[in-house]
Amino acid sequence: xxxxxxxxxxxxxxxxxxxxxxxxxxxxxxxxxxxxxxxxxxxxxxxxxxxxxxxxxxxxxxxxxxxxxxxxxxxxxxxxxxxxxxxxxxxxxxxxxxxxxxxxxxxxxxxxxxxxxxxxxxxxxxxxxxxxxxxxxxxxxxxxxxxxxxxxxxxxxxxxxxxxxxxxxxxxxxxxxxxx
Amino acid sequence: xxxxxxxxxxxxxxxxxxxxxxxxxxxxxxxxxxxxxxxxxxxxxxxxxxxxxxxxxxxxxxxxxxxxxxxxxxxxxxxxxxxxxxxxxxxxxxxxxxxxxxxxxxxxxxxxxxxxxxxxxxxxxxxxxxxxxxxxxxxxxxxxxxxxxxxxxxxxxxxxxxxxxxxxxxxxxxxxxxxx
Numbered sequence: 175x176x177x178x179x180x181x182x183x184x185x186x187x188x189x190x191x192x193x194x195x196x197x198x199x200x201x202x203x204x205x206x207x208x209x210x211x212x213x214x215x216x217x218x219x220x221x222x223x224x225x226x227x228x229x230x231x232x233x234x235x236x237x238x239x240x241x242x243x244x245x246x247x248x249x250x251x252x253x254x255x256x257x258x259x260x261x262x263x264x265x266x267x268x269x270x271x272x273x274x275x276x277x278x279x280x281x282x283x284x285x286x287x288x289x290x291x292x293x294x295x296x297x298x299x300x301x302x303x304x305x306x307x308x309x310x311x312x313x314x315x316x317x318x319x320x321x322x323x324x325x326x327x328x329x330x331x332x333x334x335x336x337x338x339x340x341x342x343x344x345x346x347x348x349x350x351x352x353x354x
Numbered sequence: 355x356x357x358x359x360x361x362x363x364x365x366x367x368x369x370x371x372x373x374x375x376x377x378x379x380x381x382x383x384x385x386x387x388x389x390x391x392x393x394x395x396x397x398x399x400x401x402x403x404x405x406x407x408x409x410x411x412x413x414x415x416x417x418x419x420x421x422x423x424x425x426x427x428x429x430x431x432x433x434x435x436x437x438x439x440x441x442x443x444x445x446x447x448x449x450x451x452x453x454x455x456x457x458x459x460x461x462x463x464x465x466x467x468x469x470x471x472x473x474x475x476x477x478x479x480x481x482x483x484x485x486x487x488x489x490x491x492x493x494x495x496x497x498x499x500x501x502x503x504x505x506x507x508x509x510x511x512x513x514x515x516x517x518x519x520x521x522x523x524x525x526x527x528x529x530x531x532x533x534x
């Protein structure tokens with residue numbers, strides 16, 4: 175099995191990326207402390223052709239070298255917006271027809287393996303601070319909580335890893351819809 | 355929706371983790387340069403109760419403070435082993451009945467959304483160097499290549515994020531098997 179070279183990967187130019195029909199998913203970063211995590215989320219958002227990333231509160235924004243270090247160019251393609259208040263971001267999304275879910279461990283959460291996405295449904299996922307998670311007040315304003323089930327010692331995934339898993343789950347389901 | 359407190363997460367003690375029936379999946383790190391990535395892979399392996407992590411070649415091993423920084427205790431629970439040669443790790447896995455897949459972009463790859471795991475099948479995923487990916491020679495010795503489809507500008511996910519996605523896909527399928 176021969177590895178593909180970079181020129182065979184059918185990568186979009188930044189211009190083509192901006193024009194392409196996006197995966198109808200927006201990521202909301204609620205008070206993310208690590209700029210490396212922010213950059214990594216941009217890289218994932220580029221890979222899965224997401225609609226955008228909302229950076230809230232203390233979350234760092236481009237331009238910043240520590241974001242560039244892990245974004246590796248994805249800040250050039252992925253649409254982003256800054257909100258000083260995460261609640262404002264949530265309200266803006268809701269008023270634009272998005273279903274908004276916090277990624278958290280909470281009562282009455284939907285386990286990720288049971289989460290079903292409709293093809294035309296616009297969705298947003300909120301990812302929380304590395305220590306404190308998504309603020310409880312923000313959760314109160316969401317349509318629901320999605321939880322990645324875990325069975326180890328820590329019950330805590332890195333925020334960039336959790337984001338990747340949640341984005342994959344949406345992207346996977348949409349890919350399978352398209353094959354039907 | 356009330357967030358769960360740490361004491362409600364039903365977390366395993368390290369002793370319970372070691373005794374628990376594991377997800378039959380081993381991660382093989384082929385020449386991973388970043389100790390932060392190694393630590394993050396440990397954290398994911400803990401979350402999904404994986405059988406172990408094989409660290410190969412230049413990949414750093416515990417104890418190391420830069421691994422601890424992102425592993426956050428998971429090096430205490432997850433079984434790991436060092437191989438100077440990734441090929442030796444692959445041969446050892448194959449002779450122990452594992453199906454071994456490189457996570458790469460290659461000709462005739464299996465797209466991750468089409469990859470099906472059997473409940474009793476022991477599986478290993480090989481994750482490659484941040485720049486060069488999984489070595490072509492190593493790929494030649496695998497049963498197959500699994501590819502995470504991507505549609506952006508970069509066509510490149512962080513290795514810890516790609517690992518999380520691949521582990522989730524196995525874990526998700528096994529969870530759904532258990533519900534049948």
